[in-house]
Amino acid sequence: MRAEPAIAILLRALEVAVRPSQVTTADALELVSGPLCGIDPTRLRALGRALRIAARIDDPTITPAPSDELLRDVLRGSRSLPTDEKLVDVCATLQQFMKLMSDAHQMIERGAAPAEVLWLLWSGQCIDRTRAHGWPDRLRRQALDGSRSADHDVDAVMALFDAAERAQQRYRGVIGVRNFVLSLQEQHLAAEPVSERGVQGDVVRVLTAHRAKGQQWDAVWIAGTQEGQWPDLRPRGSVLESDRLMVDGVGPAMSPSALLAEERRLMYVALTRARRQCVITTLQVAEDAGTQPSRFLSELEVPWVHADRRPRFTTSLAALVGKLRLAAIDSSNSPAMRQAAMRTLDELAGAIDDAGLALVPAAASSTWWGMEELSVRETPVRESDEPIRLSGSAIDSIGDCPLKWFLEHDVHAEVPRGEATKFGSVIHAVADFIAKGEVPQDLDAADAFVDRVWRDLRFEAPWQSTAERAIAREAIQRFLNYHQGAQRELVGTEDEYSAQIEVPTPDGGTEQVRLGGFIDRIERDDDGNYVPIDLKNMKTPPAEKEIPEHAQLGVYQLLLREAGYDVGGAALVQLRADEKGSPDFPKVQIQEPLPRESPTWIELKLGDAAQTLRDEAFDARENSLCKFCAYRTSCPTQTQGKQVLS
């Protein structure tokens, strides 16, 4: 559900309504440009410019923060809206939206249920009965005009309300809304069949046997009745083992014979969905090792119609389009044949349904991969007068492959965080609590803290969870040994630093770069120098030869130097790896202090990265990590990607 665009925006608004003072720049941009506020990109850009001008007037001695940060501050209530006459409309829209969010916040504080707050946000009607937006009316109108996406969005929102109704039976107020948002964000199995609500009229329903329960049709086709697939005798719920949950506790795992009986019952359900006619299709391959019909089919004792070869005609539109495309480009075909194939494709591409929607969109050459001309964006991704924002990790990522970085950060096509990063978050949190004295400096106490959150991490299999849990305990032991035996005085943990600096770029110019980041630990040596420490949970620490120019450490040194401290180097503390000769102590990788003369190596690296971003030179750069890259299938350096792009 959370992936539905309409639901995602309402969940984000709910989250912000719970904690308005912590609204982020991403929240601000998404909400203000989304349907709850509806400020279009042009007006948003004008608003951003006006905010920056106002900030410059407020304090001419500093470069104004980027416009999205200023917008975030407006939503947090720490900055006023500009008074520019040309922006009266956009400011009024934003004020009305802020009123809606403020009303939602007050309702939550007063203990309202998730569904009540959700209704306020969705309807757009503030407590004083003024309207912040007309999203529901707009969607309803579009749905009535035949828009499938609007119809789908309305269904999705209704499903969200169903879920909210159920949630309100448990908690209300801040905890209720928070739990509701969290439960949907963590949802991995579709609890609400959003896409089936809009099914109506004479249509073919494609659904699983489970979903078909309780319904009947005149004619039913059952496909995929192969031995090994149906019955499917693999153990159920190998990760969650949900099949073992009984009314009175956890029962034994299902035996193969019980599984077989359950699959047979499911086949019975499928067969009895038909009122008049039921057609079952299966595949029988001659070889012994080939796929065979399900054993259930012989139990039916009905005569079979055998088709001994592949169907003469293609059985799917996709296959037909594929065949026609092949015929159109095959130079061994006669020109007349190739033209006929193109004509048929054109006819298919022009076929529309009653609502005017294309019936075979895949036949239109405009939808074929690799056919589009490269497009050029007229406006830059980043405002030319705004500094380039960078972090330590970004420098290496941009250097490794600018295209991958662009897809992850500018296109937001990043893949979900894996368990490795969540593991790291848990260890970081424990280390922070120990350092701040909120968890005792004792392995068992710290371990008990980890136990409380560990069950929320989802691993592929129980054995992985067990193995990683043991590694987590070892990592905590190493951290405790490091913390208790530290040679330097601890002066801060998880502190946020930011700075804006000018760096030289490879083309001979300069760029303003805005740096930011949280530093895990800051320690002070006997000479009063500050040393930033980065706690790491890497399975393979970087090679020693990489440490002298490790970008993240370099950026941390720069941040502390810009904050006015003397900096005495930096270090990576590897909590998953032992120090050589000192078991149970973490491996520590030390970086020397930055040279005094500018530009330092890290400023040069920042300049390189900044120019790549400013020039928007997002080339694909093949590297040793390509085999793990999520964008291989659309990358011009990879075989799979070439099929798409050329």
Ligand code: SF4
């Ligand atoms: S596959 Fe390699 S070159 Fe292509 S985007 Fe990914 S990291 Fe870059």
